[in-house]
Amino acid sequence: RHYGIVYDNLVAAMRAELPKTVRFVAGRVSAVEAGPERQRVSIIGQPDVTARLLVLATGMGDILRRDVGIERRFVHQRQSLTFGFNVRPAGASAFKHPALTYYGERVSDGIDYLNFFPAGGVTRANLFVFREHTDPWVKALRDRPRETLIETLPGLLKTFGDFEVIDRVSSWLTDITVAENCKRDGVVLIGDAYQTSCPAAGTGVSRLLTDVERLCMVHVPQWMASPGMAAAKIAAFYDDPMKQAMDERGLELANFRRSLTIDTDLRWRARRQVHFSRRRILHEIDKFSPSFAARLRGLKRPQVEAVT
Ligand SMILES: Cc1cc2nc3c(=O)[nH]c(=O)nc-3n(C[C@H](O)[C@H](O)[C@H](O)COP(=O)(O)OP(=O)(O)OC[C@H]3O[C@@H](n4cnc5c(N)ncnc54)[C@H](O)[C@@H]3O)c2cc1C
Known part of the structure; x- marks a missing residue:
């Protein structure tokens, strides 16, 4: 079932639920420092913020994680390509379906699936592909999205109806990486900052929310109950069996989608x-x-x- 919620609106709705006692600062963080007692966050054009615990939720961004000495290990470089764009019906007032998941027709196309769904008053399309980013098909999709999709998915028009692409095609190249040496004083990594997610697997948000739930309900209350924020405390989060199971499932599903789409062995x-x-x-x-x-x-x- 599609609820048509744009990701930014979801984040805004969650922020609106923050209690009044929470101080909210919006800005670009230029540097972070972490230690066993106090953590420091430098924000461009604003005073530094200090706290007992730093939760780094910077997605696939690299820079701040490196500030606190945490590296990442590649599990799968260039795992998948994701494209996003908006469409409207061509030659009709509506599409044949309000939402549709259309799977690739041939293994050689490397297309897992194309999702159409209503979001923010338009129809959004997300396309999940296992091809090299240097493949000429990728350039063709960016330059001529409608024509390239119709050539690659010949049954699409009959199933969904004709469409016009109404904006630029955005694309994301995803490496699957996992943070290393992350049991450090004062700082904890969650969501994609800890382990990136293959968008085709659809596990990124569940993994992120599991991290948040485990921190809020189990670990942070225990950490705050005694002085200091040494690495020994932080380690309990990364060793949490529920967190580990979700992260493992994310990796399994990423492999599964890729193999289901392109592997040709028996x-x-x-x-x-x-x-x-x-x-x-x-x-x-x-x-x-x-x-x-x-x-x-x-x-x-x-x-x-x-x-x-
Ligand atoms: C096209 C696409 C479709 C997807 N579809 C799905 C799906 O259907 N289901 C699903 O579960 N997952 C999906 N995913 C994956 C999902 O979006 C991510 O796993 C999820 O957003 C990770 O959340 P996060 O908070 O860890 O990172 P992000 O959502 O990337 O958030 C990180 C935030 O940190 C901010 N930030 C970074 N550096 C700084 C800085 N220096 N200062 C201030 N702010 C900073 C960024 O601006 C960003 O807002 C999809 C991804 C893509 C690209």
């Missing part, structure tokens, strides 16, 4: 057949009994295939 060819046959059967059942299809979808599936 095992993955068979797995692809089973995966998409199951989807087709459920789709047919859904047409005459949505409640039965929903029950079947709710049945436990192999762990790694549960989300997408």
Whole structure:
């Protein structure tokens, strides 16, 4: 089910819920310092902020993590490419579906899926691809998105209706990385700052929220109950079994999406057949009994295939 919430609006809504006792400072951080007692954050054009604990949630940004001596290890360089753009119907007043997930038609195209969904009064398209960023197809998609998509996904127009791309195609090249030497005095990394997420796997926000939940409900109250913020305290967060399980699942799903899309060995060819046959059967059942299809979808599936 699509709720059509733009990510920025989601963040703004969460910020609006902060209690009045929380001091909120917006600005670009130029440097951070961390130690066993007090942490310091330097913000461009504003006074420094000091605190007992520094939570670094800077996404894929590298610079501040390096300030506190934390490195990152590549798990998979250039794991995936993601494209985002807005579309409107061409030659009709509406699309055939308000939202659609359209899977790649041929393994050689390296297309996992194309998602259309309503967001912020327009139809947003997110395209998840396993190709090299230097591939001429990538340039063609940026220069001629509609034509390139129609050539690569010949059934798309019939399923969704004709469309016009109404803005520039944005793109993200994702490396899967994990922070190393992160058990440090005074600072903790969460979300993509700790481990990046493959957008195709759709696990980034769940992982981030798990980190936040574990910090708020378990670790920070314990850390604050005694003086100091030494690395020994911080280590408990990275060793948290629930956090580790979510991070592991993120890596598994990233590998799964990539192999399901482009691996050509016998095992993955068979797995692809089973995966998409199951989807087709459920789709047919859904047409005459949505409640039965929903029950079947709710049945436990192999762990790694549960989300997408
Ligand atoms: C196109 C696309 C689609 C995606 N789809 C999904 C999906 O369907 N489901 C899902 O779960 N995940 C999805 N993801 C992944 C998801 O967006 C990320 O995993 C998630 O946003 C990570 O949250 P984060 O807070 O760790 O990092 P971010 O959301 O990247 O936030 C980091 C923030 O820190 C700020 N920042 C960085 N450096 C500084 C600085 N020096 N000073 C001040 N601020 C700074 C940045 O501006 C940014 O606002 C998608 C990603 C992309 C690119």
